[in-house]
Amino acid sequence: MPFDLGRPFGAPNDAPFQRDVLRTVLALFERTDGPVILDDYAKDAPGQGAPENMEGMVCPIPLPKPASPDKTDLIQSVLSEAEQLAPWQTLFRETHNRSTVGVCDLSLPDAIRFLGTLLNDDGTPTPPDRNPATTLRFATEDLRNFYLEAAAMRPGGAASTDQLIEWFWGETSAGALILALHPVCTASDNPDLKHVAADQMIPRVQRYRLQSRQA
Amino acid sequence: MVRLADLPTVDANHLLAKNTYQFDTQPFVDGPPLSKRRVAIISTAGLHPAGQDNFNLRDTGYRAIPGAYNADELVMSHASVNFDRTGFQQDINIVFPIDRLRELEAENAIGSVADCHYSFMGAGWEPKEIEASCNQLAGLLKEDQVNAALLVPV
Numbered sequence: 001m002p003f004d005l006g007r008p009f010g011a012p013n014d015a016p017f018q019r020d021v022l023r024t025v026l027a028l029f030e031r032t033d034g035p036v037i038l039d040d041y042a043k044d045a046p047g048q049g050a051p052e053n054m055e056g057m058v059c060p061i062p063l064p065k066p067a068s069p070d071k072t073d074l075i076q077s078v079l080s081e082a083e084q085l086a087p088w089q090t091l092f093r094e095t096h097n098r099s100t101v102g103v104c105d106l107s108l109p110d111a112i113r114f115l116g117t118l119l120n121d122d123g124t125p126t127p128p129d130r131n132p133a134t135t136l137r138f139a140t141e142d143l144r145n146f147y148l149e150a151a152a153m154r155p156g157g158a159a160s161t162d163q164l165i166e167w168f169w170g171e172t173s174a175g176a177l178i179l180a181l182h183p184v185c186t187a188s189d190n191p192d193l194k195h196v197a198a199d200q201m202i203p204r205v206q207r208y209r210l211q212s213r214q215a
Numbered sequence: 216m217v218r219l220a221d222l223p224t225v226d227a228n229h230l231l232a233k234n235t236y237q238f239d240t241q242p243f244v245d246g247p248p249l250s251k252r253r254v255a256i257i258s259t260a261g262l263h264p265a266g267q268d269n270f271n272l273r274d275t276g277y278r279a280i281p282g283a284y285n286a287d288e289l290v291m292s293h294a295s296v297n298f299d300r301t302g303f304q305q306d307i308n309i310v311f312p313i314d315r316l317r318e319l320e321a322e323n324a325i326g327s328v329a330d331c332h333y334s335f336m337g338a339g340w341e342p343k344e345i346e347a348s349c350n351q352l353a354g355l356l357k358e359d360q361v362n363a364a365l366l367v368p369v
Contacts (some may be wrong), residue, residue, distance in 0.1 A: 006299030
């Protein structure tokens, strides 16, 4: 199936296309020319390969430019962004009757404040029952999903996945916060925290931004 | 699986650098026609019901997803940030095609849908590392009379 990673059935909310993919896969059970059977699915997913430029991409609401590198400003800026996006994310939840936000057991504001304590490395004690590496992983997951769900509800039609991802990492303070956490957490003495920061926080295709921040 | 040519170079190189496991044997069996098959979904998307534990950093286990569970409430706690989540946000069937499977059952294209489905967190494990979990899962599938496992990578 020649579909983007994360989309093994090709296109969301396209039942006929998904059904065709499923029928094609299940038909392999009736083949007898094994043991190894390799077949390519002949169709691309609807919408795959959409234009990747940011022209026309409009945020649900106008967000201020990402905050300065000042750490206090950055946390406040993310809290403010999240507050502004909350009605749109609520709309997503109500429209789809579901949300992918919630893998972290902290509320989003508390998750942002937790990330703030890591960023500031200010000695704020982590509660003994809270694993900082696990919390980092799921707090950043919730933060990203919250923004992407909110952005999906913007008026004027859906942006492409690439546009949404570029918006999050390039245009929001939340993206700037996660990028700012990378050097702090990869320098940690905690091997799990270091591992999450190195491999499970920033997609490979976005890591070039780390170099540009250091330059 | 996405075409390498459609991936950003950094992701394509990452996949090309992986070692591919060489199996000693290539077992192959046939079975009943599709209309007599009982199908279970086995996903590697790190899915689970909201009440179950998230997948941890080095989790080689699986989570059970009962067929009666409302799939819209499934959680994804996969460790990788290198695949798209926006499709999953819009429609669970993009990674867990339970509604599509039930439609095929309704039109008798397949025999039945299993009582329970399963998810691993695919994260580049070597087969040996998940062998114990897979053996356990095979027993559960046999108990459920499953004779077709729909393996869904993410």
